Amino acid sequence: MKQKPDNFQTVTPEVLAWIAAETALGRSNDAIFKALLDAGWQHAAARQAMRLTAQEASAFANPPSLPPLVAVPSVAVADAGATLDAGDKWVTVLQRQQDPDLVVFGNFLSASECEALMDAARPRLSRSLTVDIKTGGEELNGDRTSQGMFFTRGENAVVHRVEARIAKLLNWPVQNGEGLQVLRYAQGAEYKPHYDYFDPAEPGTPSILQRGGQRVATLIMYLHAPEQGGATVFPDIERQVAPQRGNAVFFSYARAHPGSHTLHGGEPVTAGEKWIATKWLREREFR
Ligand code: PD2
Ligand code: ZN
DSSP states (O other): OOOOOTTTOOOOHHHHHHHHHHHTOOOHHHHHHHHHTTTTTTTHHHHHHHHHHHHHHHHHSOOOOOOOOOOOOOOOOOTTTTTEEEESSEEEEEEEEETTEEEESSSSOHHHHHHHHHHGGGGGGOOHHHHHHTTEEEEEEEEEEEEEEOOOOOOSSSHHHHHHHHHHHHHHGGGGGOOOOOEOOOOOOOOEEEOSSOOOTTTHHHHHHHTOOOOOEEEEEEEEOSSOOOEEEEEEGGGOOOTTTTTTTEEEEESGGGGGOOOOEOOOEESSSSEEEEEESSSOOOO
């Protein structure tokens, strides 16, 4: 192992602050460097101190940029109590709020549509995977203890009908949607709070985004209510949505950033089973 030389000098926060103050007073780098040497600093340590001060100044002048703001799906102006034309049926607005834009719909799915989606999904359920943002692949995730499956877009008549309803209500092309995902939460299962967008800072994200760009909105439809627990929670805005059969919650995120306030999770199911179908919407066509 390399030994620290006995005469090693530590670049302290005080010396960095002194260099920054001298720079602010208009003193040149050469003059500051010479003053450090005159004060007994070794060349290497003085150079390191100058470099660190410059780095700090540049990070301050150029803060890390935010991900871009993109267009998102939205529901035509409608406050709680409104009834909306979803193409093949009328859907009611039970709750609406801004920042994030969040809408709870009633009468989104009929009981027979819920049953049909569960019946078609049941034989295909397996322990839920989530996209591994480190690699762009899929992984088992301890934060998500449900079982799940994906339909392909338009896979059967009910899926097709529900997707057309979503597209009409949210003014967003069917082609920009991922395949419908069905999740079954047994007693004790939960989905810990997370964001649905892909973290731009993660190395696997660029490869995920090649297929349709970012996720920009989520619609969670409740197919079967548990006897207890299983609410969808939004910790940043202190909201909860009850998992009532046929209802759905929509929220959008124009920026892939925590400032979207879209942190959300599925509380543990404490009695019975909870079933949902989720539609994630992308910026562009998802193939
Ligand atoms: O089941 C839920 O409440 C839930 C919570 C958080 C679903 C999702 N996220 C999702 O499907 O993204
Ligand atoms: Zn989610």
